[in-house]
Amino acid sequence: MRTLYHWPLDPASRQARIALGEKKLKFRLEPINPWSISEKYLALSPEGTPPTLVEATPDGQIVITGVRAISEYVEDTTSRHPILGPTPRDRAEARRLCSWFDEKFTQEVNAYLLHEKVEKIVTGGGNPDTAILRAGRDHLNFHLEYMVWLLEQRPWLAGHDFSMADIAAGAHLSCLDFLGEVHWKNWPRLKEWYQKFKSRPSVRPILADRVPGLTPPRYYADLDF
Amino acid sequence: MRTLYHWPLDPASRQARIALGEKKLKFRLEPINPWSISEKYLALSPEGTPPTLVEATPDGQIVITGVRAISEYVEDTTSRHPILGPTPRDRAEARRLCSWFDEKFTQEVNAYLLHEKVEKIVTGGGNPDTAILRAGRDHLNFHLEYMVWLLEQRPWLAGHDFSMADIAAGAHLSCLDFLGEVHWKNWPRLKEWYQKFKSRPSVRPILADRVPGLTPPRYYADLDF
Numbered sequence: 519m520r521t522l523y524h525w526p527l528d529p530a531s532r533q534a535r536i537a538l539g540e541k542k543l544k545f546r547l548e549p550i551n552p553w554s555i556s557e558k559y560l561a562l563s564p565e566g567t568p569p570t571l572v573e574a575t576p577d578g579q580i581v582i583t584g585v586r587a588i589s590e591y592v593e594d595t596t597s598r599h600p601i602l603g604p605t606p607r608d609r610a611e612a613r614r615l616c617s618w619f620d621e622k623f624t625q626e627v628n629a630y631l632l633h634e635k636v637e638k639i640v641t642g643g644g645n646p647d648t649a650i651l652r653a654g655r656d657h658l659n660f661h662l663e664y665m666v667w668l669l670e671q672r673p674w675l676a677g678h679d680f681s682m683a684d685i686a687a688g689a690h691l692s693c694l695d696f697l698g699e700v701h702w703k704n705w706p707r708l709k710e711w712y713q714k715f716k717s718r719p720s721v722r723p724i725l726a727d728r729v730p731g732l733t734p735p736r737y738y739a740d741l742d743f
Numbered sequence: 744m745r746t747l748y749h750w751p752l753d754p755a756s757r758q759a760r761i762a763l764g765e766k767k768l769k770f771r772l773e774p775i776n777p778w779s780i781s782e783k784y785l786a787l788s789p790e791g792t793p794p795t796l797v798e799a800t801p802d803g804q805i806v807i808t809g810v811r812a813i814s815e816y817v818e819d820t821t822s823r824h825p826i827l828g829p830t831p832r833d834r835a836e837a838r839r840l841c842s843w844f845d846e847k848f849t850q851e852v853n854a855y856l857l858h859e860k861v862e863k864i865v866t867g868g869g870n871p872d873t874a875i876l877r878a879g880r881d882h883l884n885f886h887l888e889y890m891v892w893l894l895e896q897r898p899w900l901a902g903h904d905f906s907m908a909d910i911a912a913g914a915h916l917s918c919l920d921f922l923g924e925v926h927w928k929n930w931p932r933l934k935e936w937y938q939k940f941k942s943r944p945s946v947r948p949i950l951a952d953r954v955p956g957l958t959p960p961r962y963y964a965d966l967d968f
Contacts, residue, residue: 564889565847580832584846586811587838595831607800610807610816617809622790664789 520545523559523570525552526727527636527696529628530585530620532689534569537589537682539720541596545571553641586616589682601682612676615668615683619690623661628690630654635697639731658699666707674711680718688715692724696734702743709743717741745770748784748795750777751952752861752921754853755810755845757914759794762814762907764945766821770796778866811841814907826907837901840893840908844915848886853915855879860922864956883924891932899936905943913940917949921959927968934968942966 524531634646737743749756859871
């Protein structure tokens, strides 16, 4: 049996869910509020930050916190439906882009937009600051331009095949799309890629998640948007 | 031929150097000032943050930015002297701890101590703020306690073998040790581990690096400290 501790609008948790889904692994979801961590969860994961995967194995229980370690673990232990490409170059490029999204994108976009539009709502921290939103949107445009530049050279972000890089980028963009922050009509090449991403069976259940106090745009879960 | 773009007191750059060193791979070092990035480096790495590995291969040049992608790449392409353990559990634990240091430790310790004691000196940002230093030192104690707890159960941080987790932790602690921030006499078990880390041929050259304006403690590069 497998349990994934997650928070629905957390890009890292979404990546872990999609990675498990791509591998067709069955798992139970256990929601965590990142701003009000229980002692029980802390005892399991001293990091105190989802995602955490708990898996019963013949050698005892395995507990893994962190999206990179979880994604590598499922790739390491389940060879079907690879989420890293066939060559060292492909794998390096996918991992480079995962860090891009988990570090650079998180610092330059999420710390502005998700913080102002989600964390403040969930924690009762007041209204979003419009100057911070503006800065986050400028940064987002830079990142979307970079993604378009990559997709002009290759069908998927890291190369010929769908990979962890698409999972990382798609998970991040899906959270921003929940907030209506991606203006798809300005980004036709990106929209095409995101349509393919959204239609994957691993992604569909995530788009059905809702968070109290927040309403996504009407087109959010639609494949035609 | 291989080139590693790095900054001497950057824990991520140090990790990449140690990973290459563990694999006995030859490389040329190219210093980067993270606070004054050249156009040439940006053209190579849009991330704009060291470390970046550039490697000439029979299939053309490979450019990888980011410590996780670089470390995984050397493990992927050079099987001798593994830096990930033999079982999926070992590898998951090592990767979990790498994220611990690169995310949690960076946010809770480096953002306080390295920022105040290094970035401010290098960028002319004024004197360290004593309240911020105090908070960073409190956080550091929590992390050192956690490392001791792990090392009471295993010879190396992620298990039976030296791994990426030791490289990550050692690289971070070596930067703080350069600033005299680790009081080894309070941490005998940790000191024993750090002595073994310091004595590795991959680590020795790093301890010879100096940064203008900063002087490490006398014992910094000594194996007996």
